[in-house]
Amino acid sequence: MSWPAGYGKRVLAEVDSTLNEAARIAGQLAGPEWILALRQTQGRGRRGRDWKDPKGNFAATLVMRPQGAPDQAALRSFVAALAVYDACVAVTGRSEGLSLKWPNDVLLKGGKLAGILLESAGNGQGVNHLYVGIGVNLVETPMKEWLEPGAVWPVSLLSETGVQVSPEEFLEALAEAFARYEQQFTTYGFEPIRTAWLERAAKLGEVITARTASSETDGTFETVDASGNLVLNTAKGRVSIPAADIYF
Numbered sequence: 001m002s003w004p005a006g007y008g009k010r011v012l013a014e015v016d017s018t019l020n021e022a023a024r025i026a027g028q029l030a031g032p033e034w035i036l037a038l039r040q041t042q043g044r045g046r047r048g049r050d051w052k053d054p055k056g057n058f059a060a061t062l063v064m065r066p067q068g069a070p071d072q073a074a075l076r077s078f079v080a081a082l083a084v085y086d087a088c089v090a091v092t093g094r095s096e097g098l099s100l101k102w103p104n105d106v107l108l109k110g111g112k113l114a115g116i117l118l119e120s121a122g123n124g125q126g127v128n129h130l131y132v133g134i135g136v137n138l139v140e141t142p143m144k145e146w147l148e149p150g151a152v153w154p155v156s157l158l159s160e161t162g163v164q165v166s167p168e169e170f171l172e173a174l175a176e177a178f179a180r181y182e183q184q185f186t187t188y189g190f191e192p193i194r195t196a197w198l199e200r201a202a203k204l205g206e207v208i209t210a211r212t213a214s215s216e217t218d219g220t221f222e223t224v225d226a227s228g229n230l231v232l233n234t235a236k237g238r239v240s241i242p243a244a245d246i247y248f
C-alpha cells in the first residue's frame with residue numbers, strides 16, 4: 001500500500017468535527033487533503049443526527065475540489081463507499097459479509113459499519129470544495145444507545161472480524177482506494193462506479209422501504225440510475241428517489 005500522489009494528510013489528536021475543520025482550512029489548500037481526527041467531540045451524521053466517535057474509531061474528511069459538472073459532485077458518495085469497502089477488504093484480507101447500502105452506508109454482516117456524509121461549499125454556480133466525511137466503527141459501536149426504530153444495528157470491524165486496525169492504518173488503505181476510484185470516475189464517468197457499487201449492493205432485487213420526512217415508499221430495489229437515484233419498482237410503477245433513508 002502506498003500513499004497516493006498529490007494527496008495531503010493531516011492528523012489531529014482532537015477536533016470538533018473533521019467536516020468543520022475541512023471548511024476552516026479548505027481555502028488554504030493547494031490540493032486534496034485528508035484530515036484524520038483521533039477523536040471528534042461534535043461529529044455529525046446524516047439528517048442532523050449526532051455521530052459519536054470514541055477513541056480508536058475512524059473519523060476523517062477528505063477536502064477536494066471536484067472536477068466535472070456540478071451535479072456530478074454528489075456522486076462522490078458512491079466513490080467513497082466503494083473506497084471504504086475496499087479499505088475494509090485490504091485491512092482484513094476478506095470481503096465476506098461486506099455490502100453497500102444506498103445511498104452511502106457500508107454494512108458488515110448486515111450491521112452498519114460505516115457512514116458517509118458529504119458537505120460542500122460553493123458560490124451558487126457550482127461546488128468549490130467538497131468535504132467527504134467518513135466514519136468507520138473500527139473498534140466500538142457507540143450509537144447503540146440511541147438507535148432509531150428500524151435503523152440498522154451498528155457493528156464494528158473488531159467485533160465482526162476480530163481484526164484490530166488503527167485509524168492511521170485504515171486511512172492508508174482508504175486513501176489509496178479513494179484515489180483509485182476517483183481516477184476511474186474522472187476518466188470514465190459514473191458508469192463503472194455505478195456498476196461496481198451495484199455489484200456490492202445490499203438487498204438488490206428485494207423489497208425495501210424508502211422513507212423521507214413526508215413519505216414512505218415500498219418497492220423492489222431495481223437499480224441505481226445514472227444520477228445516483230434509487231430506483232424502486234412499486235405497485236404504482238417505477239419510482240426514482242433522490243434522497244431517503246432505507247429500511248429493510
Ligand SMILES: O=C(O)CCCC[C@@H]1SC[C@@H]2NC(=O)N[C@@H]21
Pocket residue numbers: 016017018019040042043044045046047049051058059060061105114115116117133134135136
Ligand atoms: O450518518 C451517517 O451515517 C454519516 C456519518 C458520517 C460521520 C463522519 S465522521 C468524520 C466526519 N466528521 C463528521 O462530523 N461526520 C463525518
